[in-house]
Amino acid sequence: MNEMRRSGAARTRKGVLRTAGMYLFLIIVCIVIIYPILWIVFASFNPSQSMFSSTLIPKEMNLDNYIWLFTDPESDYLLWLKNSMKISLIVMVLQLILVSFTAYAYSRFNFRGKKFGLLIFMVLQILPLTSAMIAFYALGILLGLVQNHAHAYLIAIYVGSAIPANTYLVKGYLDNIPKELDEAAHLDGAGNFTTFFRIVMPLAKPILAVQALWAFMTPLQDFVIAKLIIRDPELNTLAVGLQSFVSGSMTGGTQMQFTKFAAGSLLIALPIALLYVFLQKYLISGLTAGGTKG
Amino acid sequence: MKQKSTRHQTAATLLALIPGFGHFYNRQFWQGGAILIIMAAYGFLTAEAVFQGVQGGGLAGLFTLGTVPGEDHSLFFLVEGLLSLVLVAVGIGIYLFSIFDARKNGRLRDEGKPLYSLREQYKSVMNRGFPYLIMAPGLLAMTLAVVFPIVTNILLSMTNYNINHMPPKKLFNWVGLQNYIDMFTMDSWKNALLHTLSWTVIWTVCATMLTIVLGILVAVTVNQKEIRCKRFWRTIIILPWAVPAFISILMFAVFFNDSFGAMNQQVIPFFNKLLPFLKLEALPWKTQVGFTRLALILIQGWLGFPYIFVMVTGVLQSIPSELYEAAQMDGASRYQQFRRITLPWILSATAPVLITQFTFNFSNFNIIYLFNSGGPVIAGQLTGGTDLLVSWVYKITTESVTREFGMGAAITVFVSLIVMAIALTQYIRTDAFKGGNER
Incomplete structure (x- = not known):
């Protein structure tokens, strides 16, 4: 049936035009994405500091920028x-532990204040992290x-703010694991913790x-909060550090080091992008399980 | 008869007003002793902080916000006052719980039922209290890292904390809703607010619509039966989603640089070669508001559409093919099928995600700040040409010399209210929320 329709549509002139149009559209979209x-890939191989280049591929290419990143004392x-x-x-470790516990509680138990708790989670999940920016600062x-424990403070903010949305997500998944399994385990004399670790978590x-x-990615991706809280350049994260190449604050604001930024960014973006491409199936199911997080 | 049946209950409740004595009356000596010790220890440990304060003024400091300029730090007073309030609330909570527990046990005695032994009590706590027990660490982290700052922010919005009232040199004070009133009535604030708000709304609508339309269009196209190599297209299209956003934004910040960015150096010359009659010139992407805005919306489209694409691709697989077959029987054209079947199905399945796109863009600080720091600057305005409300707040609190913490906090609350209004109306209808209520 499908086959018949396809050949039927493609035979007509209108069908050919339409197919060509669709391919043209996709090709344009892909060029806009890839260009x-x-x-930035070619820029990272460009040894010259000058960014004036009227062609996509620079005349000279080498690995100087990458070597500089790893070996230069500066x-x-x-x-x-x-x-x-x-x-x-x-x-990642803290968030996994805390979120799986809270999600388990919300998925498997009835307790006083549950509805209220879910409502609070809902509200907190909507509010952008920036709504507490001034107070964080x-x-x-x-x-x-900020002065003495910038990293610990950042970690606390990342973990704490991740709890509402992610609890929802994991709860949504746990809800689909049959409760009968828990009950069977309880009948066999397993306590709550045993059930949690032996039955629910493996599933x-x-x-x-x-x-x-995601827990691993969030700190890598965050720029705002890290920039707000980190004062000491020694404590810079990748996001804050890489930005300093482009904002010019590193070299006294005179020169932009875009080629070095390009090299440093690609090194971090490449593994992340590969993970996303390979895991896209799981990421999508993770997204739709909770169904709400953007 | 009735009086007799509540004798123990009344006595236990009244005695429980002295911590632990209600339980003593019920001959639950261990429990009573524990309550007495816990309450005494709690009171002892918190009394100094609540009544005298450590660096602030305890609970009273929440009202005074300090009295001696140069010595008292108003922010300390505010935070400590808030903490004291929490401590007192927890204390009252424990106290009320002990009274209710004594009352309940008194009633059990009135009814002639046996009371829980210590072991049974422990078991009951481990069972009924189990969800609370395992949630406690997560909720504590959330409270400290998010709830407490948000509450602090709301309180700050009702103070005049700014450069003229900068602790520790000077005190700041409660001003009630003055910041909110100023925001809408004082000319300088009102103009800046309206300017920023109108751009924020335009930005939110345009950027989000572009993202959504592009995402749906591309997903539907790739999903057409004529298109081969679907995996290949999908892998390329997913790329902007896979690259960390701050890297892409910084990349575009240079890409659109007026003098050496690839846009002016490579793309525009290319179009001139392709279509010589256009005669495009290098455009002032970073220096003229209109172009900066256009660039920002295009970039957000680039960054955001792959995510919608991924979602919609998933949804498209779930549309039953019978619907299309029935439509074809009725002679519906491809466009009609898209309009009447595909689009409504996509929209209803992804509504919550589409709404989060709006709320996300409304406070999308990253792209504005990283692309051009909210610039270009507009003469005679307190705010940059492309500043959103959130990036404007960041500026007037951390960058500007006036350090308008109070006003900044008030604007933040205003933003949060708008975001919540957009989101809540939609969220309440979603299944995720209803399911949460039932279970």
Whole structure:
């Protein structure tokens, strides 16, 4: 049936034109997507500081920018990488533990205040993190967190703010795991913790994997809060550090080091992009399970 | 008869007004002792903080916000006052709980039923209290990192905290709703607010519509039966979603640079070669408001449409093919099928996500700040040409010399209210929320 319709449509002239039009549209979309990406890729191989280039492919190409990032004593790239990895890993572990516990409670138990709790989560999930920006800043300075414990403060903010939305997401997934399994385990004498670790969590692995990935990504992607809280350049995360290449604050505001930014950004963007492309199926199911988070 | 049946209940309740004594009366000595010790310890530990304050003025400091300029730090007073309030509330909570528990046990005695032994009590706490127990760490983290700052922000919005009232040199004070009134009546604030708000609304609508329309259009196109190599197209289209947003934005910030960006150096010359009659010139992307705005909307389209594309692609698989077959029987054209079947199905399935796109863009700080710091500057305005409400707040609090914390907080509350109004109306209808209520 499908086959017949296709050949029937393609045979007519109108059908051919339409198909060509659709391909043309997709090709234009893909060029618009790829052109800036190619441009930054080539820029990262461009050794010259001058950005004047009337062609996409620079005349001279080498790995100078990459070598500079890793070997030059002036480069803090490895330090930023270390800071970002540290923050991301801690956030990932803490968020996984806290979110899976709260989601389990909301999915499996009836308790007083549950509806109210869900309502609060709903409201907090909608509110942008920027709605507490001033307070983050003022409180952080007040308590000395900005001055002395910037990383710990950042981690606390990332983890705490991730809880409402992600609890919803994981709860949505857990709701689909049959409760009969829990009940059977309880009948066999398993306590709540045993049921949680032995029965529910193994079945929730897919959503936990998505969670772990996102928890790891959030700190890598965040610029605003990190910029607001980090004062000491030694503590810069990748996002804040890379931005300094382009904003010019690193070299006294005189020269933009776009080619170095390009190299540093690609090194971090490439593994992330590959993860997204390979895991797109799981990411989508993770998105639709909770159904609400943008 | 009736009097007799509530004798223990009344006595236990009244005695419980002294912490622990209600339980003593019910001969629950361990529980009573525990309550007495917990309440005493709690009172002892919190009394100093609540009544005297550590660096602020305790609970009273919340009202005074400090009295001695140069010595008292109003912000300390506000935060400590808020913390004291929480401590007092928790204390009252424990106290009320002990009274209710004594009352309940008194009633059990009136009814001649046995009371929980210590072991049973422990078991009951472990069972009924289990959800609270495992939620506690998460909720605590959330409260400290999000709820507390948001409440602090709301309180700050009712103060005159700015450069003229900068602690510790000077005190700031409660001004009630003055910031909110000024925001809408004082000319300088009103103009800046209206200017920023109107651009924020235009930006939100245009950027979000572009994202959604493009996402749906591309997804439907790729899904057409004539298109081959679907995986190939999907992999390319997903790329902008996969690259961290701040990297893409910074990339575009240079891409659109007036003098050496690729837009003016490569793309526009290319179009001139392709269509010589156009005679395009290099455009002032970063220096003229109109062009900066156009660039921002285009970039957000680039950044955001792959996400919609991914969602819609998923939804398209779920539309039953019977619908199309029936439509074809009735002689519906391809366009009619799209208009009457595909589009309504997509919109109803992704409505909540589409709404979050609006709320996200309404406070999309990243793109505005990273692309051009809210610029270009407009003469005689307190706000940049492309500043959204959120980036404007960031400017007047952390960058400008006036340090308008109070007003900034008030604008933030205003923004949050708008975002919530957009979102809540829609959220309440979604299944995620209804499901949450039932279970």
